[in-house]
Amino acid sequence: MPHLQYFTCDTQDMIAKDEVIDIPKAWSHFISKREQYRICPMSSSDCENATCRIKEWLRKMSNSDYWVELSVSDGTCHLSEVVDPDCNQEQVVDTSQFASLVTLSYKNGDYFRGEFSEDGHERYGTVFKIGQSEKKISGTWKNDALEGPAWEESPENGTKFGAFIKGRRQGIHRILGPSVAEYHHLKYVTFFESDVPTGLTWKGMVGGAFLLGPATPNGKISGPACMYLYPDLSSVVLGTFENDRLVRGCWATVEEIDFVNGILVPKVGEPILQHGFLFRDVSTRSSISKLPLLQDFWESKRVQVQRSQVNDNAGEGLFAKIQFQVGDLICLYNGIRYRSARGDEGSDYCIKLNSEIDIDIPPEFTDLSAYCATSGHKSNHSFLPNAKWATLDHVRFGLICAVRATSIIQPGDEILVNYGIRMGIAPLWYKQLWVEHCKNELHMSNEDILSWCNRQYSMNGILVQLPL
Structure with missing residues (x-):
C-alpha cells in the first residue's frame, strides 16, 4: 500500500494564501483530531475498498428514509x-x-x-x-x-433532514435536492453541535462531484484544508479554497476512510506533484485556458485519443481506457464561452452548456499539441451513440460540459455522442451520416427521406436539403 500522507500540523500552522507550499498539509486538521470525535461506522459494510465505502455512505445519506437517532x-x-x-x-x-x-x-x-x-x-x-x-x-x-x-x-x-434538542440543531443534518439519480441529489451533509456546524462538511456539486471542507455558518467551503472529490469518488484535488472556489491545490487519490461523528472523512495518499499545482482557470470568450497543455489527472486515467473507427474521414476519436457503467461520467468538455444569443453559430465543436452559454473549441485549439487540458471534443458523432452530453461543476474549469455513458462501455471502445445538430443548419458531413443512418439502420428509401424533409418543413418552417 502506498504511504499515506496525513500532512500533520496544528491549526496555527495552516497554510496562508501567499505562502510557498510543498503540499497542502492542513488536511490533517481533521485526521489528527479524529479520535476526539470518533465513532464507529453505524452499520457494517461488505465493501473492501475506500471508493465502494464512500459510495455506500453517500447512498445512505441520500436516502430520505434514513435517520440517525440522538x-x-x-x-x-x-x-x-x-x-x-x-x-x-x-x-x-x-x-x-x-x-x-x-x-x-x-x-x-x-x-x-x-x-x-x-x-x-x-x-x-x-x-x-x-x-x-x-x-x-x-x-x-x-x-x-x-x-x-x-x-x-x-x-x-x-428538503432538509436533521434532529433538534431544545430547538438547536444537533447531529447529522442533510439537504437533498430534487434529483432522483442515485446520490447526485445530495446537496449538503454536516454535523451540528448545539446549533454550530462542526468538523467536515460535504457539499454536492453539479455532475456528481463533492466539495469537502471545514463547516462554516454560511455554508461555503473555505480554508486551507479542503478537497474536491471527483465523481469517481477516488480522485481528488486537495488544497486551499475560498467560498467554494479553488485557490491552489494538487491532485491526489483516496486510499482509506475514517468516520468522525458519523461523517465520512477520506484519507489520501501522497500528492501527485508531477502534474503540477492547480488554480481556478475558468475560460472566457477569448481564453480557453491559462494552462492549455496541463491535462486533467482524473480524465487522463479514463480516456485516450486514437484514430477514429467511425470512418476514414473521421480523424481522431476518443477511446475508453476503463470500463464505464450507465451513468458514469467519462470525460470533460471545456472550451471558450459564448453567449448563446450571438449571431454566428460557432464551429462544429460548439455545444450548448445551458440556456445562456455555449462551449466551443476554436480551430487553433482542436489539435492536442495546442490544447489537451480536456479531451471531450475528441468524441465523435454517431446516431447510435453510447454516451451523451452532460454538465459538471469542475474544480478548475467551473461549470463545463462533460460526456456521460448511456450504455456499458468496455476498454478500447470508442466514445460516441449524438451531436444533436439541427438538420437545417447542419454541416454536409452531418447530413451525409444522417442519410446513411436512415438507409442502413432505419431502412428508409429516398422517397421516405424526402417525405421526412417535407414534414420538417411543415412543422418548423425550415427547408432541409439532404445529399441523397
Whole structure:
C-alpha cells in the first residue's frame, strides 16, 4: 500500500494564501483530531475498498428514509442508526398522547396543522410558511422548540433532514435536492453541535462531484484544508479554497476512510506533484485556458485519443481506457464561452452548456499539441451513440460540459455522442451520416427521406436539403 500522507500540523500552522507550499498539509486538521470525535461506522459494510465505502455512505445519506437517532446521557450526545436505508419505512411517532387534528394560524399568515398534547406543551405536525419560499417544517415541538427528528421542504432548496434538542440543531443534518439519480441529489451533509456546524462538511456539486471542507455558518467551503472529490469518488484535488472556489491545490487519490461523528472523512495518499499545482482557470470568450497543455489527472486515467473507427474521414476519436457503467461520467468538455444569443453559430465543436452559454473549441485549439487540458471534443458523432452530453461543476474549469455513458462501455471502445445538430443548419458531413443512418439502420428509401424533409418543413418552417 502506498504511504499515506496525513500532512500533520496544528491549526496555527495552516497554510496562508501567499505562502510557498510543498503540499497542502492542513488536511490533517481533521485526521489528527479524529479520535476526539470518533465513532464507529453505524452499520457494517461488505465493501473492501475506500471508493465502494464512500459510495455506500453517500447512498445512505441520500436516502430520505434514513435517520440517525440522538440520545443524551451524562451531557454527551450519542448517535445510532434507527432505520435501514434500504427499507421504505416512515418515521414512527407515538401520537397516543395527542388530541385530534387542529389548525393554528399566526398573525404573519403562517399556520400550523397537526396535533397538540392534552397539556398544550407539545405538538406534532407541520408549520406552513406563507411567502415566496413556501416552506414546510414538520416535526415535534416541545414548549415551542423543535425536539427530535424534523424536516423542512422548500421548492428552491430541496428538503432538509436533521434532529433538534431544545430547538438547536444537533447531529447529522442533510439537504437533498430534487434529483432522483442515485446520490447526485445530495446537496449538503454536516454535523451540528448545539446549533454550530462542526468538523467536515460535504457539499454536492453539479455532475456528481463533492466539495469537502471545514463547516462554516454560511455554508461555503473555505480554508486551507479542503478537497474536491471527483465523481469517481477516488480522485481528488486537495488544497486551499475560498467560498467554494479553488485557490491552489494538487491532485491526489483516496486510499482509506475514517468516520468522525458519523461523517465520512477520506484519507489520501501522497500528492501527485508531477502534474503540477492547480488554480481556478475558468475560460472566457477569448481564453480557453491559462494552462492549455496541463491535462486533467482524473480524465487522463479514463480516456485516450486514437484514430477514429467511425470512418476514414473521421480523424481522431476518443477511446475508453476503463470500463464505464450507465451513468458514469467519462470525460470533460471545456472550451471558450459564448453567449448563446450571438449571431454566428460557432464551429462544429460548439455545444450548448445551458440556456445562456455555449462551449466551443476554436480551430487553433482542436489539435492536442495546442490544447489537451480536456479531451471531450475528441468524441465523435454517431446516431447510435453510447454516451451523451452532460454538465459538471469542475474544480478548475467551473461549470463545463462533460460526456456521460448511456450504455456499458468496455476498454478500447470508442466514445460516441449524438451531436444533436439541427438538420437545417447542419454541416454536409452531418447530413451525409444522417442519410446513411436512415438507409442502413432505419431502412428508409429516398422517397421516405424526402417525405421526412417535407414534414420538417411543415412543422418548423425550415427547408432541409439532404445529399441523397
